Amino acid sequence: MQSQLQIPLDKKIKAVYLCIVLHTVQIGVGIAGFPRLVFMEAGQDSWISIIIAAIGLHIVIACLVFVLNSYGDHDLHGVLTTTFGKLIGKIITFVFLVYFFFSFFSVLLNYIEIVQVFIFPQMSSWFIAAILLILVLYAVTGGVRAVVGTSIIFFFGTIWMMWLLYEPITYVQVDSYLPMFTTEPSAILAGVLTTSYSLLGFELLWFLYPFIHDKPKVHRYSQLAMVFTILMILIITMVTIGFYSKGQLEENIWPVLSLIKVISFPMFQRFDLIAVALWMIIILPNLILLAWMVSIGAKRVFGWKQKYYLYLVCLIAFICQYHFDSRHEINDLTGFVGEVGVYFGFLFPVLMVPFAIYKRKKGKKKDNAKN
Amino acid sequence: MKRRFKKSSYFPCKLNQLESDLKEQYFNSSPDLSSKTLNKDGKKCIVIFIDYLVNSDNLYDQVVDKIQQTPQWDNPSIKNKVPISGAQERSDIKSIGDDLLEGGACVYVEGEKSCLTFMIPRVEKRDPERAETESLIFGPQIAFTESLDTNLNIIHKRMDTSSLKVEKFVVGDTVPTEVRIVYLEDVANEDNVQELKDRLESLKIDDAMEASVLTQFIEDNSYSIFPQFLSTELPDRFCYSLKEGKLGILVDKSPSGVIAPVSFFSFFETTEDLYTRWNMGSFTRMLRIIAMVLSITLTPTYVAALTYHYEIIPDALLVSLGHSRTRVPFPPLLEALILEFLIELIREAGARLPTKVGQTMGIVGGIVVGQAVVQAGFTSNILIIIVALSALASFTAPSYLMGSAIRIIRFPLIIFAGLWGFIGIVASFAFIAIHLIKQRSLNRPYFVPFYPFQPRDIDNSIIRLPFLHSNKRAYSNNPKQVQRFPKPKKPKNNDIDEE
Numbered sequence: 001m002q003s004q005l006q007i008p009l010d011k012k013i014k015a016v017y018l019c020i021v022l023h024t025v026q027i028g029v030g031i032a033g034f035p036r037l038v039f040m041e042a043g044q045d046s047w048i049s050i051i052i053a054a055i056g057l058h059i060v061i062a063c064l065v066f067v068l069n070s071y072g073d074h075d076l077h078g079v080l081t082t083t084f085g086k087l088i089g090k091i092i093t094f095v096f097l098v099y100f101f102f103s104f105f106s107v108l109l110n111y112i113e114i115v116q117v118f119i120f121p122q123m124s125s126w127f128i129a130a131i132l133l134i135l136v137l138y139a140v141t142g143g144v145r146a147v148v149g150t151s152i153i154f155f156f157g158t159i160w161m162m163w164l165l166y167e168p169i170t171y172v173q174v175d176s177y178l179p180m181f182t183t184e185p186s187a188i189l190a191g192v193l194t195t196s197y198s199l200l201g202f203e204l205l206w207f208l209y210p211f212i213h214d215k216p217k218v219h220r221y222s223q224l225a226m227v228f229t230i231l232m233i234l235i236i237t238m239v240t241i242g243f244y245s246k247g248q249l250e251e252n253i254w255p256v257l258s259l260i261k262v263i264s265f266p267m268f269q270r271f272d273l274i275a276v277a278l279w280m281i282i283i284l285p286n287l288i289l290l291a292w293m294v295s296i297g298a299k300r301v302f303g304w305k306q307k308y309y310l311y312l313v314c315l316i317a318f319i320c321q322y323h324f325d326s327r328h329e330i331n332d333l334t335g336f337v338g339e340v341g342v343y344f345g346f347l348f349p350v351l352m353v354p355f356a357i358y359k360r361k362k363g364k365k366k367d368n369a370k371n
Numbered sequence: 372m373k374r375r376f377k378k379s380s381y382f383p384c385k386l387n388q389l390e391s392d393l394k395e396q397y398f399n400s401s402p403d404l405s406s407k408t409l410n411k412d413g414k415k416c417i418v419i420f421i422d423y424l425v426n427s428d429n430l431y432d433q434v435v436d437k438i439q440q441t442p443q444w445d446n447p448s449i450k451n452k453v454p455i456s457g458a459q460e461r462s463d464i465k466s467i468g469d470d471l472l473e474g475g476a477c478v479y480v481e482g483e484k485s486c487l488t489f490m491i492p493r494v495e496k497r498d499p500e501r502a503e504t505e506s507l508i509f510g511p512q513i514a515f516t517e518s519l520d521t522n523l524n525i526i527h528k529r530m531d532t533s534s535l536k537v538e539k540f541v542v543g544d545t546v547p548t549e550v551r552i553v554y555l556e557d558v559a560n561e562d563n564v565q566e567l568k569d570r571l572e573s574l575k576i577d578d579a580m581e582a583s584v585l586t587q588f589i590e591d592n593s594y595s596i597f598p599q600f601l602s603t604e605l606p607d608r609f610c611y612s613l614k615e616g617k618l619g620i621l622v623d624k625s626p627s628g629v630i631a632p633v634s635f636f637s638f639f640e641t642t643e644d645l646y647t648r649w650n651m652g653s654f655t656r657m658l659r660i661i662a663m664v665l666s667i668t669l670t671p672t673y674v675a676a677l678t679y680h681y682e683i684i685p686d687a688l689l690v691s692l693g694h695s696r697t698r699v700p701f702p703p704l705l706e707a708l709i710l711e712f713l714i715e716l717i718r719e720a721g722a723r724l725p726t727k728v729g730q731t732m733g734i735v736g737g738i739v740v741g742q743a744v745v746q747a748g749f750t751s752n753i754l755i756i757i758v759a760l761s762a763l764a765s766f767t768a769p770s771y772l773m774g775s776a777i778r779i780i781r782f783p784l785i786i787f788a789g790l791w792g793f794i795g796i797v798a799s800f801a802f803i804a805i806h807l808i809k810q811r812s813l814n815r816p817y818f819v820p821f822y823p824f825q826p827r828d829i830d831n832s833i834i835r836l837p838f839l840h841s842n843k844r845a846y847s848n849n850p851k852q853v854q855r856f857p858k859p860k861k862p863k864n865n866d867i868d869e870e
Contacts, residue, residue, distance in 0.1 A: 014823070115794060120679070123791070131791075131798045135805065142809035149808035149822040156821065157804070269685045277793035284801055 007211055013148050015217035021208070021289065022225035024151040025201035027232060028286035029110040030334075032254040032279070034198045034233065035240035039249050042191030044176060045183040046237055049191025054230040056192070056346065057199050061226055064202070064349035065219040068209045070356040070363075076206035077300040083355045090301050096203075097297045099337070099344050103200070104290035105317050106334045108132060109324050111283050114254065118276040129321045132280070132287060133314045139288045140295065140310050144211050147292045151285035158282050161275065162232070165239050168259045172242030197338030199229065200345045201286070207293045382462055383482050386417040393419060397468035404471075407435065414444045419467075420476040429455070429491040434476055444480045446487055453478075453489060460485040496521060502604055504771055510646040511607045519549055519623040522606070526553060526619075529610045534558070538568070542585065545577040550585065553619040560616060560849040563632060566814055567618055582625035583772075591811045596779060598772040599812040601630040601637055608642045616850030618813075632813035634820070634847065636832050638773035639663065644835050653834040660833065662764035667781050669761045670707050671788035671796050673754060677703040679792035691753075698748035704789025706750050710758045711781065713740065718762070718778075819847040 035046075042049040071079045076096060081089030112128045139150045183191075205222060212218055240255045252258050257279075260272040268274060291313055298309040324330055384392075386408060394404050406419045418435055433455055438444075441452045450458050461467045462485040467477050474492020499521060502514035515522045523537065536556040541547045552567060570589040579585045583602055590599040600620075603609055609619050609628040620629040630637075639659040644652035676683055677696070684692060699706055717736035721729045741759075744750055761781065768774035780803065787795030810817035820828040830841035842858050844850045 017824075119792065119794065123794070127791075128794070131794070135798065135801050138802065139805045139809075142805070146805065146809045149818070150805050152822050152824060153804050153808060153818070154801070264685075266685065268683045270682045273680050273683055274793060277797045280794065280797050281801055 011144060012211055012213040013144065013208075015212050015214045015221050017148050017152060018205070018208070018212070018218065018221040019225045019228065020155045021148055021151050021285075022202050022204060022222055023228050023232075024155050024282075024285040025204050025289045026199055026225075026229045028201070028283045029107050029114070029279075030198040031233065031236060032114065032256045034194075034256075035237040036249055036252060036255050038191050038194045038237060039241055041194050042188050043183050044178065044241060045181060045188060046191055046241060047234060048181075048183070049188050050195050050230065050234050050237060052188070053192045053195035053199060054226070056196065057202075057226050057230070058223060060346050060349050061202060061205075061222050062219070063353050064205055065222060067349060067352045067356040068205065068218070069215070070360045073210050075210050075297075075300065077297065078210075079206075079352070083352075083359070093297060093301050096206075096344060097294050097301070099340055100203070100290055100294045100297070101313060101316070102333070102337045103341065104287060104294060104313070105320060106330070106337045107283055107286050107290070108317055109321060109330045110334060111280065112321070113327070113330055114257070114276060114279065117254075118257065119273055125321055125325065126318070129318055132284070133318055135284060136287050136291045137310065137314055139284075140292050141307060144208075144292070147288055150288055154281045154285050158278060161278065161282075162235075164260055164263055164271070164275065165235070167263050168239055168243045171262065172239060174242070176242045176245070177238075193342065195233070196342050196346060198233065199226075200338070200341040201289075202226070203345050204289055204293060207296055381464065382479075382484050382486065386415055386479065386481055389479055389486070390417065390419060392464055393468060393471075396464055409435070409438060411439070411444060415481045416444055417479050417481075418476055419471065419479075421471055421474075424472070424474040424493060425476055426474075426491050426493040430476055434478065434489055434491065438478065446480065446483050446485065449478060449480070449487060455489045455491060457490055459488045461488055462486065494518065494520075499525065505603060505605055505608070505641070505769060507605070507641070507643050507646075510643055511605075513606060514604045515606060515609075515626045515628055517624050517626050519551065519621060522621050522628065523551065523553075525606045526610060526621075529606055530555075530613065535613075540568075540571045542571060542574055542579045543576055546579075548579040548585075549623040550579065551621045553613060553621060555613055555616070558614070558616045558844070558850050558852055559618055560851065562849070563618055563813055563815070567620070567631065579622060582620065582622040582627045582629050585620070585622055585625075586629050591813065595806065595810060596776045597635070597807070597810065597817075598638070598770070598776065599631075599633070599810065599817065601633040601770060602627045602772070603630060603770075604628070605642065611642055611645070614844075614855070616844050616848040632815035632848065633817075634812065634815075634832065635807055635810075635817055636660070636820075638770040639768060640832070641769045649835050649837045653836075656834060659767045659769070662767045663777055666761040666764035666777055667784055668796070669757045669764075670711060670754075670781060671784045671799075673757050674703045674707045674785055675788040675792040675796055678789055692751065695751040695753055699751055700748070702789070703754075704785065706754060707758070707785050707789070708782070710744070710750050710754055711785065713744070714758055714762045715778065815847060815849075819845075823847070 038046045038049060067079065068074070071082065074082065077089065077093045080092050083089070084092070108129060111132070112125050115128055116123060116125070139146050142149075202222070202225075205218075209215075209218065236256060240259060241249065243259055244252065244255060249255055257272060257276060260275045261270065263271045265271060291310060294313050295306045295309040298304075298312075299306040324333065390404070390406050394400055398404055403421050403423065404419065405422050406417055409416045409418070416438060418430075418438070420430060434453055437453045438449055441448055446460065459466075459470065461470065461477070467486055467488060470488040470490070471477060473490065474494075475488040475490045477486055477488045479486040496518040497516055499513045499516050501512045513525065515525070527535065532555070534555050534557045536554055538552045540550045540552070542550045550571060552564070552571070554564060567589075574588055576588060579588075586598075586600045586602060587593060592599065601612075604627045606628070609630060612630045612633075613619050617630050617632065620631070622629075639656060641655075644656055647655070677692075681689065701709070713736075717732070717740075720736065721732050724732055741755055745752055745755060762778070765774050765778045765781075768777060784796065784799050787799050789795075791798075807818045808822055816823055819825055820832050825846050827843065828845045828847055830836040830843075831845065835841070839859055842855050843853050844855055846853065
């Protein structure tokens with residue numbers, strides 16, 4: 001069948017890497033501002049929102065992997081075309097690609113803004129965009145091996161930054177978490193929605209699935225990756241809420257980055273400057289994986305070579321960033337991508353489950369008929 | 372111009388004619404062709420050879436003397452009497468000429484239908500000496516020489532096992548050079564061997580010149596600054612890698628052996644880490660890797676911090692730094708580039724000069740110029756410390772090529788740091804990391820054991836565990852036998868003071 005992907009064995013990756021790859025695509029530029037957003041909705045009970053969102057996330061991942069497993073060696077395009085026919089499948093995949101492109105673009109814009117606010121107010125946006133896009137181009141041309149490799153290396157290169165929370169933790173005031181369980185349920189639910197924006201990114205599995213060598217382990221490791229992400233978000237949010245007072249937190253757009261300001265080493269008086277520069281290494285896997293997704297998805301939908309789509313994606317992103325230069329526009333775009341993402345990321349896999357069950361039953365009938 | 376040689380029908384001929392034909396048709400009237408005519412019972416015989424290509428002892432004792440002792444002069448009996456193996460019967464000028472060039476002596480008895488050639492080459496070679504570029508404090512000190520025979524001899528002596536396999540290739544059209552692949556047949560991965568063979572066989576070049584040149588022809592990415600095949604002059608390093616399941620390449624006329632596939636971190640290993648105790652070995656290995664990282668970060672960080680991010684410099688240091696920089700008229704970028712360039716100058720001058728002058732050079736360059744540069748207000752004291760430290764750190768890399776690569780990457784890093792501060796540094800580091808991940812060595816991943824993540828390989832790559840615990844070969848090479856030796860049994864878990 002055409003939609004079945006044939007991938008040589010040495011291009012495939014182990015399922016263990018999902019643990020880190022899915023985590024790196026979820027954690028990115030959003031985490032810097034996330035604690036404030038969730039606090040503004042759910043207040044000191046934000047942790048309840050996060051945990052509810054986490055439960056939802058695990059269910060969605062279970063659905064997603066169930067769907068993928070029932071279709072065999074297919075990616076999103078393959079799943080959709082076998083279910084809905086060629087035309088509709090291609091259209092829906094294309095809509096997905098547009099959404100992925102916008103999330104790629106919003107990550108890019110947000111990081112550019114962080115750099116301009118924290119380190120170089122005069123550095124022009126196109127220049128930072130050019131640096132990032134060149135790195136993305138260079139990595140994605142290396143294929144899936146390089147794409148996955150970069151996220152793993154960059155993950156190990158930045159995970160030690162969690163230790164930076166040690167000093168802020170000593171300033172945490174327990175009062176900030178009190179009183180517990182007083183937030184309105186509707187506020188908690190709003191918090192859940194906010195949390196789900198920053199959990200997006202696991203849609204990568206739709207495209208990465210055919211490249212995984214040991215498929216039975218996919219479910220285990222993707223769930224593990226989710227646990228890892230949730231834990232990280234939870235810890236960072238709790239520390240941030242404990243560290244700031246209520247008013248302070250609401251005024252700080254990137255509370256996590258400001259948190260690092262209190263840290264100083266004997267060699268570095270202010271570590272936050274280095275941390276913001278290092279943040280590039282946290283968001284690069286994001287950009288690289290998203291660019292890879294868009295380019296390979298476009299190849300599956302329209303044919304032609306993947307690298308041309310990659311150049312196209314980078315070019316469009318580079319041209320479009322000229323038109324976004326105010327905080328408001330970027331904020332609107334990010335909010336929009338998040339809202340749309342809830343449907344694409346969370347709702348879509350659940351909607352696909354009935355089709356997957358139908359497909360499985362049909363498959364069984366066929367097997368029985370054969371026997 | 373193509374010379375024409377008459378085939379087969381050439382012999383029999385007159386002795387003088389053979390000599391003059393050889394001289395004029397094959398050797399272009401070369402003055403080096405010598406000959407000796409012998410007479411016995413009216414029969415005449417001529418021995419032709421090139422003076423400086425044959426071993427004269429062999430020529431007179433084993434060839435000329437023996438021929439004179441032969442009772443009857445014809446090809447079979449001469450062949451029988453002369454004790455040199457591999458005598459060839461040649462019947463055209465071209466093949467005789469080829470044999471003469473390889474150090475042969477040609478014997479022709481008048482009236483015979485063919486001519487005999489005996490190989491008695493004189494090979495000028497030096498004895499194996501102590502390793503110079505990769506010097507060790509202890510452990511075997513012998514180094515490879517330019518002679519392939521000597522090198523193979525050393526390897527066979529070190530690895531006295533029947534599974535050692537040596538395969539011969541000839542590379543180069545104008546100047547054919549003998550190349551040997553060496554590996555352990557029951558350990559090395561077949562795909563690797565096949566890949567290397569394919570690369571050598573499909574190679575179409577005029578001259579392989581040297582092992583390092585051949586390496587550049589067959590490595591995976593010729594555009595990268597990082598070497599992908601490890602070349603070493605130490606036979607023990609070479610043999611150790613073979614035992615790990617890697618492949619070795621030896622090139623005639625080259626004093627270095629090449630090892631493939633290797634990872635990035637192989638370039639920071641020495642066999643000395645194995646000879647010292649495991650904890651010392653681990654320490655020095657990590658020291659080298661840290662030194663590499665420091666060597667490429669220190670100066671760029673200085674430049675970035677002073678140009679854009681002075682906030683990160685601690686108060687106490689800021690005062691002395693500011694004081695020492697008050698007289699410096701250049702921006703930090705220029706200051707750092709001048710000093711780095713100076714260090715590279717001293718290194719290059721030291722490498723080109725003879726050893727005796729080299730020492731003076733070090734003193735003049737290092738101490739006099741260093742002092743004067745600071746006093747003249749060209750650079751700050753602190754930069755001198757930083758640059759000297761990073762130069763020192765780059766020299767810890769055991770592989771000369773890797774050390775040079777590290778020193779050279781520093782320059783773009785300094786420039787990017789000077790232009791865009793920490794963003795420039797981080798972006799360059801990200802670029803290097805992506806590059807290393809994309810890199811392959813003989814189609815095997817280069818950045819192993821980090822990616823693909825192989826925790827089992829860490830016991831003998833970045834650190835070195837005691838041999839009892841690291842009894843396995845690196846998984847990344849896909850060896851046929853993973854275990855080097857069975858793991859010793861653990862003693863029963865006794866309590867303190869119990870037997």
